[in-house]
Amino acid sequence: MKLDVVLGLQWGDEGKGKIVDVLAGNYPVVARFQGGPNAGHSLHFEGKSYVLRSIPSGIFRKDATNIIGNGVVLDPITFRQECENIAKTGVPVKERIKVAKKAHLILPTHRLLDAANEAAMGKGKIGSTLKGIGPTYTDKVSRNGLRVGDILAPDFRDRYEKLKNRHVRQLSQMNFECDPDAEEQAFMEAVDYLREFELIDCEYYVNELLKTEKILAEGAQGSMLDIDYGSYPFVTSSSTACAGACIGLGVSPSKIGHVYGIFKAYCTRVGSGPFPTELFDETGERLRKIGNEFGAVTGRPRRCGWLDLVALKYAVMISGVTDLIMMKSDCLDSFETIKVCTSYKVDGKETHSVPFDTYAAVEPVYTEFRGWNADLTGCRTEKELPEEFRNYIKFMEDYLEVPIRIISLGPDREATIMR
Ligand code: IMO
Ligand code: MG
Numbered sequence: 454m455k456l457d458v459v460l461g462l463q464w465g466d467e468g469k470g471k472i473v474d475v476l477a478g479n480y481p482v483v484a485r486f487q488g489g490p491n492a493g494h495s496l497h498f499e500g501k502s503y504v505l506r507s508i509p510s511g512i513f514r515k516d517a518t519n520i521i522g523n524g525v526v527l528d529p530i531t532f533r534q535e536c537e538n539i540a541k542t543g544v545p546v547k548e549r550i551k552v553a554k555k556a557h558l559i560l561p562t563h564r565l566l567d568a569a570n571e572a573a574m575g576k577g578k579i580g581s582t583l584k585g586i587g588p589t590y591t592d593k594v595s596r597n598g599l600r601v602g603d604i605l606a607p608d609f610r611d612r613y614e615k616l617k618n619r620h621v622r623q624l625s626q627m628n629f630e631c632d633p634d635a636e637e638q639a640f641m642e643a644v645d646y647l648r649e650f651e652l653i654d655c656e657y658y659v660n661e662l663l664k665t666e667k668i669l670a671e672g673a674q675g676s677m678l679d680i681d682y683g684s685y686p687f688v689t690s691s692s693t694a695c696a697g698a699c700i701g702l703g704v705s706p707s708k709i710g711h712v713y714g715i716f717k718a719y720c721t722r723v724g725s726g727p728f729p730t731e732l733f734d735e736t737g738e739r740l741r742k743i744g745n746e747f748g749a750v751t752g753r754p755r756r757c758g759w760l761d762l763v764a765l766k767y768a769v770m771i772s773g774v775t776d777l778i779m780m781k782s783d784c785l786d787s788f789e790t791i792k793v794c795t796s797y798k799v800d801g802k803e804t805h806s807v808p809f810d811t812y813a814a815v816e817p818v819y820t821e822f823r824g825w826n827a828d829l830t831g832c833r834t835e836k837e838l839p840e841e842f843r844n845y846i847k848f849m850e851d852y853l854e855v856p857i858r859i860i861s862l863g864p865d866r867e868a869t870i871m872r
Pocket of ligand 2: 493494748
């Protein structure tokens with residue numbers, strides 16, 4: 454069977470949580486493969502809302518197994534809080550979640566280092582979510598990290614102290630004032646809690662499952678935040694593209710099936726970094742208000758702008774997207790005119806490529822569409838969609854050369870059109 458992948462194609466916050474929750478009805482297994490609690494995946498159903506950080510968005514589906522894969526960085530404290538909240542609603546979290554032994558642990562001091570790094574960068578800061586993501590992946594790559602499986606070792610406490618002391622030295626070199634012990638007890642208790650879960654050899658587990666089951670891999674963040682292909686250095690520290698699912702779960706590229714790419718009908722970005730179609734006027738303000746564009750994790754207002762098809766086509770290429778999923782086009786319902794960026798002007802020359810240095814003055818070139826001026830939120834079939842809207846979709850499919858298979862017209866599970 455195949456591993457199908459759901460990916461964000463922009464700067465995160467595309468609506469991955471909702472779509473994974475919708476698709477998870479057809480998948481017995483959902484797996485996260487990268488990122489950590491920097492993610493905030495929102496789900497709405499039966500009048501309730503949830504924000505998931507580390508837990509896969511299949512958690513509310515009965516009988517679904519939810520895997521936290523090798524490529525993830527896991528903060529035991531956040532994980533415990535998240536699990537306990539969900540458990541209150543009657544979900545048997547310990548039965549439904551399996552955690553990869555090779556996933557790396559976020560220590561409280563990783564979070565302090567994140568804050569220290571950002572403070573040291575001043576104006577040039579990344580705008581990190583401050584969840585310790587960058588420092589944890591740094592320790593992984595420099596071969597200093599602690600992994601989930603290490604919590605089973607008799608000398609775990611010694612290993613923890615060794616890494617913590619290393620962090621304390623780094624923090625004091627940076628003159629960052631903090632109390633490195635403040636969350637130590639909560640961390641140790643959360644580690645005890647984590648021991649109550651089934652800790653798996655994810656690569657064996659997933660490949661064995663694939664003999665009989667299809668699996669849905671749930672990406673976090675988005676292509677333009679990818680460590681290699683995003684707007685470096687204003688990126689996250691993991692591989693958010695399709696290939697990341699292979700590395701993060703221990704699965705061969707030949708096992709990849711559908712690659713679902715999610716995008717919003719406009720763009721948003723939180724944190725710093727280039728954003729060619731950003732709007733600083735009242736249209737941007739209007740998008741933020743209608744789309745409720747405030748961070749699910751940090752509450753920060755998101756920067757808003759028109760859809761950028763140049764960047765989107767780049768993301769489609771990097772991940773080999775087979776099926777597109779368009780989110781939040783209902784937020785454009787009241788706009789007279791809708792713009793999409795179809796090329797860039799760089800140094801006066803027109804291009805359809807994302808330049809190496811996205812900080813070079815990139816001027817977006819727009820194609821304008823007449824708005825549909827109709828309320829799409831109640832539409833449940835394609836026939837109900839206005840003609841202007843269908844033309845708009847057709848234009849995007851022609852430009853991106855990939856079909857739009859799912860149109861989401863509201864946060865609820867039910868507000869979804871399958872084509
Ligand atoms: P989901 O999965 C939006 C952004 C941060 C910052 C940069 C680096 O909900 O789409 P990090 O904490 O990873 O070191 O921050 O990446 N960022 C996100 N933006 N959605 C996310 O996740 C994000 N995860 C990280 O704002 O600019
Ligand atoms: Mg988010």
